[in-house]
Amino acid sequence: MASPPRTEDRATAPMTASPTAPPRRRRGTLLRTATPYLYLLVPLAFLVVFTYVPVVNIGWYSLTSWDGLAPTKTFVGFDNYVEIATRPELLAVFRTSLYYLGASVVQIVLALYFATILSFDVRFRNLFKGIIFFPYLVNGVAIAMIFLYFFQPGGTLDSTLQAVGLEDLSRQWLGDAGTVNYSLAGTSVWRFLGLNFVLFLGAIQSIPGQLYEAAELDGATRWHQFRYLILPGIRPVVGLSVILAISGSLSVFEIPWIMTAGANESATFVIQTVDFAFKFRKYGLASAMAVVLLVLILLVTWVQRRVVPDEKVDLS
Amino acid sequence: MRVASAARYLSLVGAGLVVLLPIVVLVLAAFKTRDEYASTGPFTPPRDWFNVDNFATAFTDGGMLRAFLNTSIILVVALTGTILIGSMAAYAVDRFEFRFRRTVVGLFLFATLVPSVTTQVATFKVITSLELFNTRWSAIALFLGTDIISIYIFRQFIQGIPRELDEAAEIDGANSLSIYWRVILPLCKPAIATVVIIKGITMYNEFYIPFLYMPDRDLAVVSTSLFRFKGPYGAQWEVISAGVLLVILPTLIVFLALQRFIYNGFTAGATK
Numbered sequence: 001m002a003s004p005p006r007t008e009d010r011a012t013a014p015m016t017a018s019p020t021a022p023p024r025r026r027r028g029t030l031l032r033t034a035t036p037y038l039y040l041l042v043p044l045a046f047l048v049v050f051t052y053v054p055v056v057n058i059g060w061y062s063l064t065s066w067d068g069l070a071p072t073k074t075f076v077g078f079d080n081y082v083e084i085a086t087r088p089e090l091l092a093v094f095r096t097s098l099y100y101l102g103a104s105v106v107q108i109v110l111a112l113y114f115a116t117i118l119s120f121d122v123r124f125r126n127l128f129k130g131i132i133f134f135p136y137l138v139n140g141v142a143i144a145m146i147f148l149y150f151f152q153p154g155g156t157l158d159s160t161l162q163a164v165g166l167e168d169l170s171r172q173w174l175g176d177a178g179t180v181n182y183s184l185a186g187t188s189v190w191r192f193l194g195l196n197f198v199l200f201l202g203a204i205q206s207i208p209g210q211l212y213e214a215a216e217l218d219g220a221t222r223w224h225q226f227r228y229l230i231l232p233g234i235r236p237v238v239g240l241s242v243i244l245a246i247s248g249s250l251s252v253f254e255i256p257w258i259m260t261a262g263a264n265e266s267a268t269f270v271i272q273t274v275d276f277a278f279k280f281r282k283y284g285l286a287s288a289m290a291v292v293l294l295v296l297i298l299l300v301t302w303v304q305r306r307v308v309p310d311e312k313v314d315l316s
Numbered sequence: 317m318r319v320a321s322a323a324r325y326l327s328l329v330g331a332g333l334v335v336l337l338p339i340v341v342l343v344l345a346a347f348k349t350r351d352e353y354a355s356t357g358p359f360t361p362p363r364d365w366f367n368v369d370n371f372a373t374a375f376t377d378g379g380m381l382r383a384f385l386n387t388s389i390i391l392v393v394a395l396t397g398t399i400l401i402g403s404m405a406a407y408a409v410d411r412f413e414f415r416f417r418r419t420v421v422g423l424f425l426f427a428t429l430v431p432s433v434t435t436q437v438a439t440f441k442v443i444t445s446l447e448l449f450n451t452r453w454s455a456i457a458l459f460l461g462t463d464i465i466s467i468y469i470f471r472q473f474i475q476g477i478p479r480e481l482d483e484a485a486e487i488d489g490a491n492s493l494s495i496y497w498r499v500i501l502p503l504c505k506p507a508i509a510t511v512v513i514i515k516g517i518t519m520y521n522e523f524y525i526p527f528l529y530m531p532d533r534d535l536a537v538v539s540t541s542l543f544r545f546k547g548p549y550g551a552q553w554e555v556i557s558a559g560v561l562l563v564i565l566p567t568l569i570v571f572l573a574l575q576r577f578i579y580n581g582f583t584a585g586a587t588k
Contacts (some may be wrong), residue, residue, distance in 0.1 A: 035492050039408035040420060043401040049442065050461025051427045054347070057438035068441075114331060117324050124328075130575065131332045137578070138568050139521045141542045142560045149345070149358075149553055150338045158336070159358045190335070195582065202583045222320075251431045254523055258543065262371040270433055277437040278528075301429055 055294070061287035068283040080288035090289070096181055096256075096268045097249045103185035104245030108238070110189070111196035116226055119204040128140035129201070136194035145182050147187045148174070177265040184256050184266055191255070192248070203234035243304040247297045269293060336412050339564070346557035353554040370558035374545075378555070380533065380562050381543035390537065391450055391519055394459040397517050399508055402466030403474075407496050409467075410474045411482065424467050432462045433524060443529055454529035455537070459519055466511045469584060472502060473507035510581040513574060517567070538563055 062080055064073040083092050114132055118125055135143070150156040151173035158170045173183045207230065215225050231238075253270040256262060262271040269289065277286035325533070345353060347362035350377070374380050409421055432439070439458070448454040475501060485495050524538040536544065542563050545556045571578060 030366065036408040036412035036414045038415075039404045039412075039496070043405035043467070044420070044423070045422060046401060046457065046461035047464060049428055049446075050439065050458055050492065051432075052423070054343065054435040054438035055430060057441065058435055061438060068437075088459075110331075114328070117328070122324070122328070126575075128328050128332060130571070131335050133579070134568075134571060135452055136582070137517055137521075137571055139539055139542070139563050140523050141539045142563045144381055145542065145545070145556055145560045146338045146342060149342060149557070154357075156338055156341045156358050163359070190338070198579055199583055202579070247431070251433065253433050258523070268476060270431075274436065277440075283437060286437050290437055293434050294430065297431060297434075298429060 006056055040176075058287040058290045058294075061283050062291050065285045066283045067281045068277065069281065073284075076284065080285045081292075082191060083285060084288055084292060090272070093267050093269050093272050094250075096266065097252065099181040100249035100252050100268075101184040101246065103189050104249055107189045107193050108196055108245065109243055110157060111193055111200055111241075112238070115197050115200035115204055116230060118202060119230075128197075133194035133198050135191050136198075138191070140191075140254045141258060143187065144255055147183075147190075147255075148259055151183050174260055174266075175264060180264045180266045184259065186253070187255055187259070189213055199237050199241060200234055204230055205236040207233040239304065239307065243300060246300050250296055250300075335374065342557040342560055345554050346561055348554050350552065350554060353552075370554045370561065373555050374559040374562055378545055378559050379533070379536060379541050380538075380559060383536050383538045386452065386535055387520060387537040389518060390455050390459075390511060393452075394456045394519055395512055397456065397460045397515055398464075398466050399484045399511055401460055402464060402511060403470045403507075404496070405464075406474050407500055410471055411479075411492075411500075424464055428463050428465055428468075430462075432458070436524070440528065448529070450530055450532045452530070452535060454523070455526050457548055457563070458525050458529070459515075459522075465579055466515060469510050470504060470507050470582075473504055498526050509577055510584060513570075513577055514581045514584075517570070517578075539540035 017082070061073070063075060063077060063080070065076045066073040114128075118129055153170075153172065157173060158167070161167050161169050163311050171179060182293050211229055212225060215229055220228070252268045253274075256266050256268055257271050257274075261265045262268070262275070267275075270293070273286050273289040273293070276282045276289065322553055341358045344358065347365055347367050347370070348356065349363075349367060351364060375577060405420075405424065409417060443449050443458075444453050446457075481499055481503075482495050485499050490498070520538065522537075523543065526535075526540050527543065528536045530540070542559050545559050
């Protein structure tokens with residue numbers, strides 16, 4: 001992700017080139033040393049205050065029994081973490097993530113399929129590309145509303161089923177603990193498929209065209225082209241998508257929070273964390289949950305760095 | 317071969333239907349009157365396609381006008397800030413060699429990994445102690461201080477600007493500030509466009525930050541206003557539909573106008 005640090009020789013080059021007179025050089029170098037910090041002052045201030053202070057603070061709050069209001073915070077050591085580890089219902093919400101993880105698999109496979117067929121000559125290519133990508137840009141609250149309407153009794157889904165004679169399948173899509181997570185995970189696929197799709201499409205299009213021609217001359221079928229040419233060519237982007245899918249599944253929040261508020265066993269870990277903090281005023285415990293999630297996500301990212309080393313994935 | 321080709325188009329049309337159907341039914345509902353909505357199914361077209369009452373209700377009673385105004389103010393300020401912060405940081409990191417350079421780069425990199433919703437518990441206290449709660453500055457400050465991917469987009473771009481340009485300007489007597497302002501920033505226009513598009517869309521769509529930090533009704537943005545439709549219009553789907561469409565419309569227009577930039581921007585943003 002970050003480009004490798006530059007070689008040192010670049011740094012000295014402008015200095016030796018500068019034609020300043022010897023008496024003024026001292027001031028010049030001092031200013032020069034300070035200059036980068038002056039540029040970084042404001043960006044770093046925002047970064048520290050709004051990202052790092054909160055990160056450090058959840059670490060500190062997680063060791064207290066704070067309610068979020070009291071002026072003093074009582075230090076309780078690792079009690080909150082012990083509570084998370086010993087109350088199975090607090091970790092059970094991670095089960096919800098499995099639905100989203102499963103949905104991500106469907107999402108990545110579908111995205112691969114559509115990216116592959118749309119990278120070849122197809123009529124209305126741009127139209128289909130636009131349609132598949134557009135949901136990714138749509139406001140999350142609007143998506144939640146669209147799918148509340150879609151899943152409501154007698155709504156879009158039920159009417160469609162009725163139109164094709166499958167009305168027996170109708171049920172309380174969001175009100176039934178057995179189906180709610182499938183419905184919500186499906187909504188998530190609808191929303192995020194477009195990003196995977198466009199990433200894959202960009203990667204596939206950066207594979208040189210001659211390779212396909214050569215493969216065709218050798219008698220390769222479309223499947224062979226996909227298996228031995230496209231898939232290896234876009235491996236880094238697929239790897240990235242898998243990681244995004246895993247960390248995304250762990251931190252699902254917006255759609256289920258707006259659509260069901262976590263009712264009927266659709267609560268996710270983040271919904272639970274937010275509820276404990278702002279609803280039940282258990283800041284200490286909520287902070288510990290946030291730390292657990294943060295560590296999990298960093299772990300997943302670290303594994304990605306190990307598995308997919310810093311290959312150049314910039315294929316746009 | 318013909319069967320394969322037919323299957324391909326069939327799958328594309330199927331995907332198109334799955335994407336569009338949930339939205340199209342809202343278009344149908346948004347033009348219906350209340351009685352009409354109650355008495356017809358989701359696929360029945362409205363009797364009068366020029367019945368814009370629901371849009372008017374959403375716009376005035378639903379506070380969408382104020383919402384668009386608030387969102388615009390926040391967007392303009394936060395985007396300007398993001399461009400300045402991202403380009404300044406990228407310029408410093410790319411054009412200067414200094415002791416804590418790697419640390420600084422690492423700090424920005426790590427920050428993009430922190431899912432902001434997890435730290436809200438503590439962010440909330442930061443916002444309240446800075447007395448930004450219930451002001452537009454809360455959202456602006458958080459947009460400027462979290463997930464600063466703009467620095468990557470600018471950095472990649474600045475790396476491609478030849479250093480000879482800086483040096484030529486320096487020989488002409490320009491100091492680093494005027495090099496940044498007159499040489500680097502104007503050349504960064506494509507990067508600025510990318511940042512404006514991807515950050516602009518993200519900010520426009522952001523829900524939880526304004527919901528949590530700006531509960532005041534007068535400060536409602538597009539997302540939070542639409543969210544509030546759930547209460548008073550509970551089952552009035554014809555009004556909610558109109559609200560949803562009002563929210564989607566600007567996105568659709570921007571998408572149609574700037575397709576190329578949007579695809580490239582989001583590819584660059586996601587792969588950093």
